[in-house]
Every structure is written in C-alpha cells, then in structure tokens.
Amino acid sequence: xxAFTIRRLLQAIGVMLVxxxxxxxxxxxxxxxxxxxxxxxxxxxQREALREQLGLNDPVLVQFARFxxxxxxxxxxxxxxxxxxxxxxxxxRLPATLELSLVSALLALLCGIPMGVYTxxxxxxxxxxLFLTISLIGISLPTFFIGILLIFLFSVTxxxxxxxxxxxxxxxxxxSTGLLTISGLKALILPAITLGLFQMTLIMRLVRxxxxxxxxxxxxxxxxxxxxSQRSIHFRHALKNTLVPVITITGLQLGSIIAFAIITxxxxxxPGMGLLFLQSVQNVDIPVMAAYLMLIAFxxxxxNLIVDLLYFVVDPRLRVERxxx
Amino acid sequence: xxxxxxxxxxxxIASTTLTAASAETLKYAFxxxxxxxDPYTLNETFTLGSHGNVYEGLTRRAPDLTIEPxxxxxxxxxxxxxxxxxxxxxxxxxxxxxxxxxDVVFSAGRVRSEGSDLTSRIDPDVKVxxxxxxxxxxVLPEPNPILHYSWDTWFIMDKEWTEANDAxxxxxxxxxxxxxxxxxxxxxxxxxxxxxxxxxxTVYARYDDWxxxxxHNLDTVEFTPIASDATRIxxxxxxxxxxxYPVPVQDIKxxxxxxxxxxxxxxxxxxxxLGFDQRRDELLHSTxxxxxxxxxxxxxxxxxxxxxxxxxxxxxMRGLSTPSALxxxxxxxxxxxxxxxxxxxxxxxxxxxxxxxxxDGFGVSLDCPNDRYVNDEAICQTVAAFLARxxxxxxxxxxxxxxxxxxxxxxxxYDTSFYLLGWTPASFDSSNVLADLHGCRNDKGTGGPFNLxxxxxxxxxxxxxxxxxxxxxxxxxxxxxxxxxxxxDDVAYIPLHQQGLAWGVSNRVELQQRADNQFHFRWVxxx
Numbered sequence: 001x002x003a004f005t006i007r008r009l010l011q012a013i014g015v016m017l018v019x020x021x022x023x024x025x026x027x028x029x030x031x032x033x034x035x036x037x038x039x040x041x042x043x044x045x046q047r048e049a050l051r052e053q054l055g056l057n058d059p060v061l062v063q064f065a066r067f068x069x070x071x072x073x074x075x076x077x078x079x080x081x082x083x084x085x086x087x088x089x090x091x092x093r094l095p096a097t098l099e100l101s102l103v104s105a106l107l108a109l110l111c112g113i114p115m116g117v118y119t120x121x122x123x124x125x126x127x128x129x130l131f132l133t134i135s136l137i138g139i140s141l142p143t144f145f146i147g148i149l150l151i152f153l154f155s156v157t158x159x160x161x162x163x164x165x166x167x168x169x170x171x172x173x174x175x176s177t178g179l180l181t182i183s184g185l186k187a188l189i190l191p192a193i194t195l196g197l198f199q200m201t202l203i204m205r206l207v208r209x210x211x212x213x214x215x216x217x218x219x220x221x222x223x224x225x226x227x228x229s230q231r232s233i234h235f236r237h238a239l240k241n242t243l244v245p246v247i248t249i250t251g252l253q254l255g256s257i258i259a260f261a262i263i264t265x266x267x268x269x270x271p272g273m274g275l276l277f278l279q280s281v282q283n284v285d286i287p288v289m290a291a292y293l294m295l296i297a298f299x300x301x302x303x304n305l306i307v308d309l310l311y312f313v314v315d316p317r318l319r320v321e322r323x324x325x
Numbered sequence: 326x327x328x329x330x331x332x333x334x335x336x337x338i339a340s341t342t343l344t345a346a347s348a349e350t351l352k353y354a355f356x357x358x359x360x361x362x363d364p365y366t367l368n369e370t371f372t373l374g375s376h377g378n379v380y381e382g383l384t385r386r387a388p389d390l391t392i393e394p395x396x397x398x399x400x401x402x403x404x405x406x407x408x409x410x411x412x413x414x415x416x417x418x419x420x421x422x423x424x425x426x427x428d429v430v431f432s433a434g435r436v437r438s439e440g441s442d443l444t445s446r447i448d449p450d451v452k453v454x455x456x457x458x459x460x461x462x463x464v465l466p467e468p469n470p471i472l473h474y475s476w477d478t479w480f481i482m483d484k485e486w487t488e489a490n491d492a493x494x495x496x497x498x499x500x501x502x503x504x505x506x507x508x509x510x511x512x513x514x515x516x517x518x519x520x521x522x523x524x525x526x527t528v529y530a531r532y533d534d535w536x537x538x539x540x541h542n543l544d545t546v547e548f549t550p551i552a553s554d555a556t557r558i559x560x561x562x563x564x565x566x567x568x569x570y571p572v573p574v575q576d577i578k579x580x581x582x583x584x585x586x587x588x589x590x591x592x593x594x595x596x597x598x599l600g601f602d603q604r605r606d607e608l609l610h611s612t613x614x615x616x617x618x619x620x621x622x623x624x625x626x627x628x629x630x631x632x633x634x635x636x637x638x639x640x641x642m643r644g645l646s647t648p649s650a651l652x653x654x655x656x657x658x659x660x661x662x663x664x665x666x667x668x669x670x671x672x673x674x675x676x677x678x679x680x681x682x683x684x685d686g687f688g689v690s691l692d693c694p695n696d697r698y699v700n701d702e703a704i705c706q707t708v709a710a711f712l713a714r715x716x717x718x719x720x721x722x723x724x725x726x727x728x729x730x731x732x733x734x735x736x737x738x739y740d741t742s743f744y745l746l747g748w749t750p751a752s753f754d755s756s757n758v759l760a761d762l763h764g765c766r767n768d769k770g771t772g773g774p775f776n777l778x779x780x781x782x783x784x785x786x787x788x789x790x791x792x793x794x795x796x797x798x799x800x801x802x803x804x805x806x807x808x809x810x811x812x813x814d815d816v817a818y819i820p821l822h823q824q825g826l827a828w829g830v831s832n833r834v835e836l837q838q839r840a841d842n843q844f845h846f847r848w849v850x851x852x
Binding site for chain 2: 029030031032034035036037038042043044046047051078081082083084085089092148151152155156159162163164165266267268269271275276278279282283284
C-alpha cells in the first residue's frame with residue numbers, strides 16, 4: 001500500500017506539471033493584464049515600464065520556468081488586481097469555499113442516499129415518483145438558474161433568507177467560519193442547496209439503480225430465506241454493497257463541487273475562491289488564475305488518492321487479493 | 326456650569342442610546358471591486374469615487390459637478406503662471422494629525438512619483454511651493470486654465486502618517502507585499518475605513534471630527550461588490566441592500582415597479598462613439614485592397630448618416646441614452662448646444678458611397694467590447710444592421726474588454742479598422758478630448774495616444790495647443806467651438822450617444838446622483 005501511495009504521488013506531480021503548462025499556454029489568450037491594472041489614459045511609457053517590471057516581456061518558457069520554480073516553494077506571486085500575495089488571498093477565501101462545498105456534499109449524501117434507497121425499494125409509490133421528478137429538475141436545470149430561482153422565491157418574494165453573501169463570520173486564527181452565527185447559517189442554506197442539488201440527484205439515482213440491481217441478487221434472496229428482518233437485509237446487506245460506486249462518485253464529485261462552486265459563488269456573491277477566480281479572469285489576473293488552477297488540480301489528485309485508499313477499507317475483496325499476491 | 330455639564334452628559338447619553346437604537350447603516354453594492362485603498366494606485370471612476378468618501382482634494386465637486394472649495398478655502402491666479410491656494414484651517418486627518426501645507430506639497434510629489442497611476446493630475450514641470458503653513462503656490466511652465474479641474478480626485482494624504490508607515494512609495498504591481506497605505510486609509514473626509522477585504526467587503530464609519538457640516542445621517546456604510554446583475558438586483562428588491570449600481574437597462578422597469586425601490590436614471594458623462602482607421606494606406610480587416618476607404622470623408626459621412634441613433638436609443642438602450650453631436654457630454658461644454666447631429670438619411674448615405682466609388686459597398690470588421698459599456702455588443706450589432714442597408718458588410722468582432730483593449734490600443738499596435746469606444750475626459754474638459762482623441766499621432770501613439778484610428782488635422786492640433794494655454798474663458802470656448810467644427814466637417818468620428826446612468830435605490834434612502842457616476846455617502850439620508 002505504501003508503494004501504491006508513492007506511485008500515485010509521483011503521478012500526481014506529473015499531472016500538476018501538465019496542468020501548469022496547459023494553463024500557462026491558455027493565459028496568452030486571455031488578454032493583456034496591464035490594460036486592467038491601469039486607467040485608460042495611462043501613458044504608453046508607464047504601461048511599458050509595468051510590463052517590464054512584471055516580466056511579461058520575457059519568453060513564455062522563461063515565464064513558465066519561473067512560475068514552476070516559485071510554485072514549488074509555494075510562492076505564487078502577487079495578484080495584479082489586488083496587489084497582495086496570491087497565497088494570502090486564496091488562503092482567506094479558502095474557508096468559505098470549503099465550508100460551502102462540504103455542507104453541499106453532506107446535504108447531497110444525507111438526502112441522496114436515503115432517497116435512493118427509498119425509491120429503490122418502493123418503486124411505484126407516489127413519493128418515489130415525486131423524488132424522481134425533483135431529481136430530473138436537479139439534473140436538467142443549470143446551476144445558475146436554480147440559484148436565481150431560489151433567490152427570487154426565498155429572498156425577493158418570501159424574504160426568508162438573504163440573497164447574497166456569507167452573513168457574519170467568526171474568526172479562528174486564519175480560518176473564518178459562518179457556521180456559528182444565525183445569519184451565517186441562514187446565508188448558507190440557498191447556496192448549499194444550489195450547489196448540492198445536482199450531486200444529490202446523481203447520488204440518489206446511483207443508489208437507486210444499484211439497489212435495484214443488488215436486491216435481485218442471490219445472496220439477498222438467501223438472506224430473505226434465512227428470515228432476516230427487512231431492515232437488516234436492506235441496510236446491512238444491500239446498501240453496503242451499493243456503496244463502492246457511490247464512494248467513487250461522491251469522492252470525484254467533491255472535487256467538482258469545489259471546482260464548480262465558481263458558478264454558485266458568483267450567483268450568491270459567496271466570498272470564496274471561485275468568485276475570486278472569476279474576478280481574476282475578468283481582470284486578467286494571471287497569478288491568481290494560475291494558483292487557483294494548480295490548487296484545484298491538487299485537490300482532484302488528492303481526492304482521487306483518498307478514494308482509492310477508501311476502496312481498501314470498504315471492499316474486503318481488494319484486501320484479500322492484495323494479500324494473496 | 327455643573328448643571329449644564331450634567332445636561333450635556335444626559336444629552337450625550339440620550340444621543341448615544343438614540344444612535345444605538347437608530348444606528349443608520351447604508352448597505353450598497355457595485356458590479357466591480359475596490360481593489361486597494363491607496364488613492365494613487367488606480368485612475369478609475371469607481372475606485373476614485375470610493376476614496377472620495379475617505380479622502381479629500383483641495384477642491385471637490387457638487388452634485389451638479391460644479392467645482393467647490395474643499396481642503397482649499399479659496400484660490401487665485403496671482404500671475405498667469407502662478408496659482409495660489411489658501412488652505413482650510415483646523416482640518417484634522419482621521420488619525421488626529423493636522424492638515425497643512427506640508428501635506429499638500431508631499432501629496433503633489435507622491436501623486437507624480439513612480440508607480441502612481443494619477444501622474445496626469447499635475448504636470449511634472451509644475452513646481453509646488455509652500456508659502457506658509459496654510460498657503461501653497463503652484464508655479465506652472467505655461468498658463469493652464471484647467472489646472473484644478475481634476476483635483477477633486479487628487480486626494481491629499483497625511484505626510485507624517487505615510488512616512489511613519491513606510492508607505493511613501495506607491496505600491497506597484499511588481500511589489501511582493503502591499504504597502505500600508507493600500508490596506509489602510511487616513512484621509513480628512515466624512516468617513517473612515519473600518520475594515521477592508523478586497524473583493525469581499527469594505528466597511529466605513531462616520532468621521533465625527535469632519536470639518537464640514539454633515540448632511541448625511543449615516544453611522545456605518547457597508548460596501549459589497551456583486552458582479553452578477555441578477556444577484557445585485559435581487560439583493561435590492563429583497564431589501565438586503567439600500568442601493569445598487571449599475572442597474573441593467575432591462576431591469577429598470579422591474580426596480581421601478583417593485584414596491585419600496587426606485588430607479589434613478591440620468592445621462593452619464595461618457596460619450597460612446599465609432600472610430601475609423603484613417604492612417605494606414607490599406608485597412609487591416611477589410612475587403613478593399615490597395616487603398617483605405619476611410620481616408621475618404623464621403624465614406625465616413627455615409628457611415629454616419631446610415632445610423633439611426635433614435636432607434637438605438639429606443640430599442641437597444643430602452644430610452645436611456647442621449648444621442649450626441651459632439652465627442653464630449655453637453656454637461657462638460659457650455660456651448661455644446663451650438664451643435665447638431667447630421668440627420669439620419671440612408672439615401673444620402675448610399676449616394677455618398679456611390680460618389681466615393683463604392684456602389685456595391687465593401688466589407689470591414691468592427692471591433693467591439695462586450696462587457697465594457699451599456700449594451701455595447703447590441704449597439705454594434707445594430708450598427709452592423711444599419712450599415713448592411715447601404716451595402717456595407719460588417720464582420721462583427723465582439724470580445725471581452727480584456728482582449729478588446731489588448732487588440733485595439735497602442736500596446737496591440739492599434740490593430741483595428743473600425744471600432745467602438747467610450748471616452749470620459751479625465752480633466753472634464755474639451756482639451757483632453759481634442760488632444761487624446763483628435764491629436765495627430767505616430768505609430769507609437771505619441772501625440773494622440775487614444776486616437777486609435779489616427780485621425781490627423783494639423784489645424785485642429787494648432788487650435789488645441791492654443792486652447793491649453795488660453796486663460797480667458799470666452800476666447801477659450803470659441804477656440805474649442807472652432808476646433809470641434811473642423812473635426813465634425815472631417816467626420817473624424819461618429820459620436821453615438823451618452824449612455825445613461827441607472828442606480829437602484831431603496832425608498833428608505835435619499836441621495837444625490839452625480840453624472841460622473843461617483844457615489845458619495847455625504848449626501849445620503851436614511852429614513
């Protein structure tokens with residue numbers, strides 16, 4: 001298992017380098033950062049001096065090498081738009097994104113799995129049909145549209161929940177949390193639903209189809225024949241065997257929840273990394289974009305690794321096979 | 326005396342409880358972010374407008390944009406080349422330091438230093454002399470009647486504070502750490518900065534020792550940038566915010582019809598226009614080879630007369646634009662009324678094209694931003710449709726501003742044949758429009774850096790030079806009129822319109838909307 005982990009880590013470094021190279025190539029087409037950093041009537045000499053200072057006149061390969069060397073030391077430079085170190089900026093935005101993503105993922109799991117089990121077991125009940133209809137909405141409507149619908153329903157019309165922002169936050173050192181204040185919790189509800197809805201429906205449908213599959217297998221029939229209680233059959237025997245694909249999907253989806261929080265964060269003006277990234281794209285803030293993409297790539301790699309390791313825990317067959325080799 | 330003291334104390338207690346009970350907080354949002362607090366880092370309207378609540382210049386502008394005394398009580402031109410400013414006494418910075426002539430001399434140096442984006446506020450050759458603690462002279466190399474026109478956004482900083490915090494050098498983009506002044510503020514204005522997290526939230530508080538009588542009744546102001554139009558409007562409609570801007574034109578009705586909110590609209594100072602490449606011998610992006618059709622004034626005039634600005638105003642801008650005859654807002658030039666647009670006349674336009682030798686028209690590509698001005702891309706599409714009627718096939722190239730500006734400005738080698746741009750003169754004066762947009766330029770942009778198409782008329786340049794040095798207002802206005810006449814006869818540009826401002830305001834709030842789109846808290850009254 002150690003060799004496996006080390007091999008995966010080496011692969012991860014390769015992946016990160018490729019991401020860095022691709023994103024760096026793309027940055028050549030996003031526009032001229034200098035235009036976004038100065039007013040329209042700034043003289044050409046001043047613009048040129050700025051380009052020189054930023055090293056934008058160097059060949060791309062030189063810029064890339066400089067970026068990789070510094071990134072290896074966790075130095076991502078200074079944001080063009082905010083003139084602050086990128087690491088600080090992202091660090092301050094990270095808690096907001098992580099809180100939102102984790103709450104969304106939890107929401108998706110805690111609602112998705114029971115709904116999936118229920119619809120799998122009671123295929124023809126009215127409630128199952130309702131769940132399936134809702135899940136259809138979750139799959140087919142784009143995130144920003146769901147977000148705006150929720151805002152107009154719960155903020156503008158009913159005025160129950162705030163339409164944007166994170167509410168009051170409490171600081172613990174460098175971590176700021178909105179989970180400890182009423183306004184913070186209220187502000188979290190709509191974005192978490194918006195972000196988690198797609199994952200929830202995905203998990204629900206996945207669990208449902210796996211359940212339908214498993215319920216038909218011999219060992220379940222055998223368990224029934226042994227006279228085990230329904231509850232024990234459904235949750236101890238059937239559900240457990242549906243979980244391997246669910247873990248894979250959930251793990252990978254957690255990565256995409258964090259990465260695609262961009263849209264939800266924009267709709268709700270949630271002060272996280274996604275919003276920062278979008279502001280950076282608009283302002284051609286290359287250091288922030290580069291650091292963000294690296295971070296997301298890193299998260300995906302780490303999550304993949306954890307998912308692989310979790311298989312060992314959940315699926316005894318893997319352990320047996322490994323042991324026998 | 327004791328009784329008075331007690332009364333005062335009781336009053337103080339009463340007033341604290343009163344303010345605690347009715348502590349007025351203004352919450353507002355703008356589409357862009359406030360990136361840093363250093364007043365010299367970015368020459369951009371929203372940034373300067375925000376700083377204007379915290380910092381003050383020697384002058385300031387009233388709601389109708391007239392120049393008022395601020396940190397200078399008055400000023401006079403004692404010799405044609407020497408301006409004397411008498412400073413206001415008893416003004417204190419937020420940290421308690423006194424404001425005096427040293428601060429003005431210091432700020433004049435810093436605003437012109439390396440890394441400042443506002444070096445244009447004072448010419449590098451202007452000498453700033455301290456006469457006494459409250460008198461400062463500006464000695465100019467040549468007369469300049471509009472010396473102080475843009476000084477409402479040249480903010481005076483505290484010399485002692487800036488030096489003590491090692492923030493004399495303006496934070497430039499290559500610095501690895503922001504200096505103290507870009508994260509903190511210490512002005513003389515009506516509000517102090519309580520906290521500032523760039524791109525997330527900025528909180529201001531009332532400054533009790535402000536030298537002027539406060540009209541506003543605010544204790545706290547919270548600013549949040551909200552980039553998404555729908556979210557910004559929803560936050561206003563739901564009552565989470567008291568004021569948002571800009572309101573997209575298609576949402577104005579919604580804000581108006583909602584109970585408890587209203588839309589404040591008015592003309593903005595920026596003029597949106599179309600420009601032509603008149604410099605190259607062959608256009609870069611056109612079907613005409615071997616010559617440049619835009620060198621022919623008849624072609625330019627044909628384009629002009631083919632456009633129906635009333636239709637653009639009614640259909641694209643939903644009534645929220647003012648078709649313009651000049652390249653400057655009528656707000657900024659008292660004799661703008663002397664001018665009228667050429668009439669919309671597609672037949673005449675077609676005839677002009679035939680006369681110029683293009684009976685079948687030609688193709689040309691139009692560069693256009695799609696996130697810079699109100700409905701910019703839609704305007705360009707409409708322009709393309711109108712031009713199609715006289716046989717011009719427009720290939721529309723609409724891009725985000727980051728790519729657009731990189732292509733069409735000097736840094737991109739003026740890579741355009743036909744483009745849409747907007748311009749607000751930084752000095753609020755025609756001289757800037759004539760010099761920057763109409764001055765003859767070379768390939769690098771020297772002469773008229775934002776004259777992207779390279780229009781050139783030496784007579785206009787000569788008049789512009791005289792305008793810069795003429796101190797008599799009437800003579801000067803006449804010179805400006807003469808210069809504009811020449812440029813209009815040349816059809817140097819096609820001025821389109823001044824776009825409208827639209828702010829969404831809660832009915833709980835009274836405020837003043839300024840045509841330069843700056844939002845000042847000092848006029849806000851919350852009920």
